Amino acid sequence: MQATGFDAWAVSLVVFLPLLGALVMLAVPSKEEETHKLIALVSSLGALAAGIYILVQFDYDNTSELQFLVDKSWIDVINSRFIVGVDGLSLPMLILSLVVVPLCIVYSWQHIPEPGNPKAFLMLILVLATGMNGTFVSHDLILFFVFFEIVLLPMYFMIGVWGGPERKYASLKFFLFTLFGSALMILSFLALFFVAEDPSGTALNTFDMRALSQWAGAGLSLTTAVVIFGGMFMGFGIKVPMFPFHTWLPDAHTQAPTVGSVILAAVLLKLGTYGFIRIALPILPRAAEQWAPWIGLLAVIGIIYGALGCLAQTDMKRLIAFSSVAHMGYVMLGISTLTTLGINAAVFGMVAHGLITGILFFVAGSVKERYHTLEIARLGGLLKAAPRMGWILGFATMASLGLPGLAGFWGEFPAILAAYQPAPALSEELFRVYMVIAALGTVLAAGYLLWLYQRTAFGEPTEEFADLEIADVNQYEWLAWTPFLLAILAFGVYPNLIFSLTDDTVGNIVSAFGG
Amino acid sequence: MSELVRSYLTVAIFAAAAVGLVGLLLGISRILRPQRPSVSKQMAYESGVDPEGGDWAQSQIRYYVFAVLFVIFDVEAVFIFPWAVRLEVYGLFGLIEMFIFIAILALGLGYAWRKGVLRWV
């Protein structure tokens, strides 16, 4: 049912207000930096306000139904439509993205990285916001693809212009990897357009995700379905990123400016996993069953590989980046079980990882700003030098290693549990092996995170920085970080905040797997 | 597939024939001709006179321009003759047509004149 009145505009506002802000900034001369910051903040807060309106007006009794739906014609010649809406699956992701962006802008208030130019920097953040929000609400494959791609260029520039010494290499690597994936993904989308047909045998010729999910690959030969799923797997899997396509991630994270890392970790990586749950699984469930063991295998390899990678790092930011590979492995493991529990855990894991890794990168950025290095061996005694920051880092590492009572736990633990009893079509033995390996991964995670914390926060500051006056958390940082900390705690204590939202939608998806 | 191969086979045969013909002609002449090179035979042929100076001679650009103008009017004549033979059939329509044609060519001549192409100094 199409939304009416203001409801019909709410989703579009969420998506396009940031873009509008960017356009307004285009007209303002770049000297007026304060005005730019204000416009960026106001437009992203405006989008957040529209998001809160959606949150308030959302019908929580029908979470699996698409709400605030708008369905307008867009590209008639290929029957692609402007279909946007929100359901229980997209809502948490959308809100995550809406919250992260203004906080990043607040953080940037005092922290525009070299070589400056807040106008361009903030405009890129706003364009990113449009792409991310748009991806989470679009229900047409072509529209999804466009938003999915829109985030590429701003992130490319963010890494390439404001990044570290190896920024050119890192940004190009990021771009080429993801572009390669999405080129194959769009081929799969187009293939779906041609192969989907209704029960009577007439071609659907549509990009509408709802119609395609309803069709769910009926009457399609398994080989074709597996190949088409493969294209989507490349597109989404590289974005996640899954082992062995993960190599762009540590480079991108290490070189990106703080805000870039935060957005990348908190939201961009989720576009891939979201795509799996939203598009790949419901549209081609039979192919998903064929792929699931392999996805699960790559996921557990990612978990162990990421953890071992962490242990080998000497750079704090690179370590956090590798921990992302491991954590996204849990998310993918949850998805690969094709069960309600597993996919719910995956969605929770996406939100939790977004918040936790986001705050970790924030802290890393602030540490770097104060010490001008992130080399773990040279750091130390953060708790002495800047106690508040030290405690925040401690809180984030605890959340990241999956301490019960904090958000990280609810992403990992149910995912591992779900592997005990995967969907009927999948091999139980295999997934139990995966389960054991993944559980081993949590031990490693505790190892490298505690090790990191011990070496950076405990003890005395190293001689090098002994005399250096380290400023503690400032007001902009408090403003940007507090919501993260509160959310991590809130979701940890009361995980149902998210599970209750996603459960019905996930249940619909999983019904195709008889789980 | 065999249909495709057959239709492209023609192309291959055609190409082979083209290469073969050239090779054949050159080969035959190579086999048949006597080969007794001498200095005077290697010299460039200049109407029996010994060549003098370098082989890179420039000729006046004006000759070229005149040649082009000549070709233009030659072609004009080629069009006008048959037209004139059948003029009574074409009637007024044909007359106007030819005037347009001549006018456009005259434009070119006028251009050449104005730019000093017709002056020989």
Place this chain on the structure above:
Amino acid sequence: MELAMLAFERPAIDWHAFAPELVLLAVGSILTLIDIVYNERARRVMPALAAVGLLATLVPVLTLAVDGADRSMFDGAFVVDDMALTLKALFLISGFVVVLLSVDYIRDGDYHENEYYSLLLASLLGMVLIASSRDLITMFIALELLSIPAYMLAAWRKGGATSNEAGLKYYLMGVFASAIMLYGMSLIFGVSGSTQFDAIRVALDTGGDSAPMVTLGILFVLVGFGFKVSAVPFHTWAPDVYEGSPTPITAFLAVAAKAAGFVALLQLVFVAFSGRYDVVEPFFWIMAALTMTVGNLMALRQTNIVRMLAYSGVAQGGFMLAPFAVAGQATDSAIQAIVTYLIIYAFMNLGAFAVVLAVAKKTRSGEISSYAGLFSYAPGLAVAMTVFMAALAGIPPAGGWVAKLLVWRALLDASSVQGTVLAVVVAFNAVLAFSYYAKVLREMWMSDAPDGDTSPVSVSGTLTLALGLTVLATLAFGVFPQLAARFGDFSASFAL
């Protein structure tokens, strides 16, 4: 005896249908006339006259479009339908932008100015004509009319050796291609007994016994046009010619002249040779795959921006050739993909050349490294170039992605193995292409200006107008793809 019996029947002339060509011819003649009368004193008004003339030519195109009726003259050799009108408009608008690009360049460079614009109009007349031609002879004449002025324009920098080389190379390759094409046409004519496309189609459909001749004829014609659209392996002239020619002419050749070749190919493949897709499809499959791959690989190695754009143009040509490989299997979507690609390509490529012109005015260099730090001193130009590079690479929201999407759609619509494989080849190439477009982006945004020279670039009014037009169009096509795609929907024009 014989002659007298051949009664002459005056051909019915639909003046309205013919109006765009007539207006353009008149404007070109007037330009020459003014040149004759006022000589050098007329230099300053020439570009304005040419631009106004092109806009004036658009008027009858628009009235014909509003009228909407399909018109046909000279026994179907000259046809005005939606597709012809769209392409005419495309040529005229491209020509208009090229005039905008030329104004400063030609004035400051001390070139012959008056002749430049009349030759440009003459070449455009050929293009406008080729959009309507449905007959081998008409098409050939139009093709020569657009090529011969282009040979001269390529050599317009008389003082420069590279420009002379460009002109000569282009000319020699052009006539070589014409000769091959003519040979092919004569074979086709021999088999079919007609020069008219519809009649050729019917004849080729039924002419089973003369199949070898048909294959040869078709291939020769297509190879001839392969030269014109610089398809690999007939592309070798393109980079030298593009680099040597005056930059506005490079833009003209890369966009309008190439489009003209594709327009001719459209008519030939989808009308005249539509009975012989079995010959046409494999030929284009190989050409398309080669063209995009070789074009991209060569572009990767370039350090000069114009040469890079030249090879990128070759690769883009490969993307446009790809739908021909499924011409018979997915006719409608193939036509749509090609025409839409042509429209979007024209704007994004012209825009890129506009930036090249603007930047070269300051840096006096065509090296990609001279773009270093452009963002720091000319943010507007850098953003515009970013839009064009993104469009060429096919990154939304800039226009190019729609073009690539439609190509993929056509290839998959064929639902054949060849189509799918070619689609994957296109996908690989799209990624490959980004790595050299990124080279320009990287210099502009991520490097420091050479010698710290950050004095601003002065961009003239005409160049600004050209940039504005192309940026706007490129973005509009990307955000509202329907704008471009509806102009590509010509299944009706080819209803056979």
